[in-house]
Amino acid sequence: MTIMDRMQTLLGDRAPGHSLPQALYADPAVLDFDIQAIFNRHWLQAGLEIEIPKAGDYITMTVGQSPIVILRNEQGGISAFFNSCRHRGAQICTEERGHANRLVCPYHQWTYDLHGQLLRAGRMQESFDPKDYRLRPARIECVAGVIFVCLSEAAPDFAPIRAGIEPLLGPHDLRNGKLAYTATLVERANWKLVMENARECYHCRARHLQLMHSFRDFSTQDIYQEPEPWLIDFWARCAARGLKNGPVRGKDFEAGRFALADGVVSITIDGKSAVTKKLGAVGDGDVGTMWWAVQPNCFNHAVGDYTFLFQAMPTGPQETVVTAKWIVNKDAVEGVDYDLARLIEVWNSTNNEDRWLAENNQRGINSIAYVPGPYSEITEARVLRFVDWYCDASRAFIAEQRGQQPVHAFARARAAP
Template sequence: MPALPLSPADLRAVLAPLPSARPLPARAYWDEDVFAFDQAEIFGRSWVCVGREDEIARPGAWVLAPLTPAGVLVLRGADLEIRAFHNVCRHRAATLVDGACGRLAQLACPYHGWTYELSGALRAAPHAPPGFDRGAHGLLPARAGALFGFLFVALDPGAPPLESALGGAPPWLARPELRSLRRGRRVEYEVAANWKLCVENFQESHHFPRVHPALERLTPCDDAVSWGGGGPWLGGIMALAPSAETVSLGAARGARPLIVPEAERRRVRDAMLFPGLLTSLQPDYLLTYRLTPRAPDRTLVVADTYFHPAAFTPGFDPADVFAFWDTVNREDRSICERQQRGMRAPGYAPSTYAAVEDGVHAFDRWVAERYLAALGAGAP
């Protein structure tokens, strides 16, 4: 991999205490070599969220995670174990499945018919030569697991075990009852901006008054408090405005059941799992955003909304929630794309963090530490 074209001095400036720190250098958001590093050394060495466990509840159910050009197939085996495999036939590298999800009794290559069991073992290899060892040519595995109802994949065989790697999670996401939530909608879209800008935007709320006036009325940014429990997690807690029951067009929960304890119904709890899972726990629904870097200036976002299972009765219509967040997501996409365009301006250099951007600073520190380690420079 080419050397990172970043200055150790610029990166060390990110690690300074917040009042004197400078944000990441602009080149970190548009350079091809930096992007390649982010893919290989940040996403490629982390446990990455690829969905929810209920998406593969039945044997043979699978989802295709866009972590590589071919994708990674995450499935439920006949023994109910969760497994992940590179979506590549061992014969001549044809991809095995298309689409985002499905259910199969076995995996068959559409090119020459090599067939694999749900365990990844090669079952049939038409016209293979005598003595060919099918046992040595099963699907190429990746590591997979589930935690807090989320599915995770690690491409790095040396990554720490899932539970230890994701230690320090916010207590509100660890509640067992959240595992039973049902998805009400999925939306996929692309942001013409670097993935780090998308995370940084999530990590602060003082843009609400100018970018999200409707959201500011329901969750005023002056009431935001940062949270950090350790490990790869950052978060924040915001109070609902006195007139609001939830965050939606009408600010009313209606008949939707709470998914949080009664004592916590007046709070919104956000959490980011490094590098690319963003979550927002509302009183009556959960938002998740999964980020996949596609280019230095392009990020795929998969946005899901989950509700209490009891909400799904005849006449259930959460259009007030969906419409509200469609607007907010468009506003976020637009402001991140403005930043991306500005990063290439001749002479632009970052100046400082605002005093309320401690969450952005914390995220940037994690990124800068990885860049410095790759440069062999380390922290001061």
Template sequence: MNPATPTAAVGDLVTRRLVGHSLEAPFYVSEELFGLDVEAVFARHWIFVATEAEVPEPGDYVTVTLGPYSVIIVRDDDEDVRAFHNVCRHRGARILNEERGSVGNIVCGYHHWTYGVDGKLLHAESQAPDFDRSCFGLRSVHVRTVAGLVYICLAAEPPADFDEIITRVEPYLAPHNLARAKVATQIDLIENANWKLTLENNRECYHCTGHPELQACYFPIYGYQEQDVPAVLRPTYERFLRADADARATYEELGLPYATIEELDTRPTGFRIQREPLDGAGESYTADGTAACKRLLADFPTARLGRLSFHTQPNAWFHLMADHAITFSAIPLGPDRTLVRTTWLVHADAVEGVDYDLDTLTKVWKATNVQDAVFVERAQRGVSSPAYVPGPYAPTEAQVEAFVNWYVTRLEAHLEQQR
């Protein structure tokens, strides 16, 4: 398949997408469709980019790249999280060139225009007498924090449903105290695959036999309806039902919301949230399910809270336990390259080597991420073959279908606006 897809063909590809089947090859290999993904999806929707724990103090910043866009995420002097285009208002130079750091002011290294961490232009040497600094502050980007998670939207008018979603999910997330957590570690992994293959892989457990470390503490029945559970998983499923009954009793006693909310492809900001048990000791993502950090994220009376799982279209998923939390983001780098960033959060006062061992904390998901990178690279190679034709999703892949349907719906909406 030629990586260049004629513009006239894009609408046809979208229109003829077969429900319940994987996408046609150009969606995964075409340079033009990759550009459309950035324009129609990543530049128009709410994108998870960081945690508040990554910018704990005023002046702390991270930068994120979304296609041609570079964005600065910074905590200002009032301790609010702000976002700005990483473009100097003088002649457009890139201002901050590191992925993260700390600044007193934001200074362009080209002609030294200087901005406050609130984006205001403070200094521009040798300007005309009538130069008005107030007209040349950094261009802001919409930013919202959701119980310690930082989302941005590049669109002039972001999807309006995000405020409602925040109201609904914050009661689930807030008890874990992420806004006051700290980063234990962060690992970047480049997957040699289209970002959609990364997300499709994440949205199903049909392949979970390929994750032995994960299966030691995780019930690999994600996506299965009771009638579809195969015989080999039936003992695991029965064990899950017992653990789930115990977990629900605990959640109700502690006043923790746990009911599943799943609105993945019926709105601009698709999302899913659910609290359910883990296997083994039921406390954390470790080899035996015991807590990886002695210092819990909050004043929970027990570590046996299983996992709170949350994900948002198009690029993020999260696991929150009593002892730590893990955030994942997928950032497209090219038609066949995706950055997967994984961040482990612990209590702000937890001490490495005393309260937690970093290898124990990260072992399960480090292994799982590497295994997933192999799977999606194989998928990318397969869809790049002239022999590839879209195949049907299994019932356990319903959330893959929901993701793909959301994606196609967003492309359709964008293309309609362009007509």
């Protein structure tokens, strides 16, 4: 049975509203499929414009087996390229981040400019034309200072994602921020378990004691379905400051703003700001949290004094690397305007708690006793949207490979007797 046939069977076996069959969380062949169908095809949050402020600055990432480099050119533009040399394929930029006016392959020193054009290739034959050997570009989009890349030329339309997120995130002014801290976690769990965990707060009250100092306990309700007076009042206060609230939702993303707990202005251990110099048009910082999530790999929170990014990347069938980033005002000085340990404390603890939960989830799923269970319609609607998105994107990929029309989860549910 080919992986396409197997995936079709596994996706067909999934009961609507339920978690996925075991193999979809555990099987090496499924991860290969996920890389092809999801990570090589969809928009991935990759980092921040402020990480590459000057021409020649670059950051790298690896999607599946494909190294990617994202860099700024002399004109100030930002590009993404496949980080594989056009000679014999060696990886060109090998560091996580760096600076180079020219990209020089470490193998035979083929040299590329910041637009991916091959400038020099020593001792090649007369018939060789460097113009034929540009670095292969990846798609790239920047939204309010956040960089997204897509490895596929047939990238999904980015316009709805931009239209949804930019008005909410723009006033947080990430282009005038600085990266205060990066944390990397290796989680021994399938990437879908990491993202499912990140799409619900059903577990927050029991497992995130620090985070729940700041968050209202809305783990038993979907706050947007029937907004309560506290949320309506909060939205009115933010709107008076010129801030958009959402919620907005599209096929591939969600975003919105909600109020933190009473008297709380930031996601910190005591609910007070961690940074005295605020970032963006946020007044005294009492702007709740503006969160956004783009399928498949991220969730993020912008509070009044800092922004927190969470990006996940599968590195094995049961291994996921999570990168967390904290952004503060570029003029904020560590030790003067903020204490780094205080800034990162709550999300660092939360990430470690979530790592344990995802790994523990994986251990239970690996059991011969595992059968998919029902998501709560009250507290796990966002998890269900993620999982349905995954199933639909997977079916669409299979159908495309076979030249057929995809059958989506909603149509299947309606068609069921």
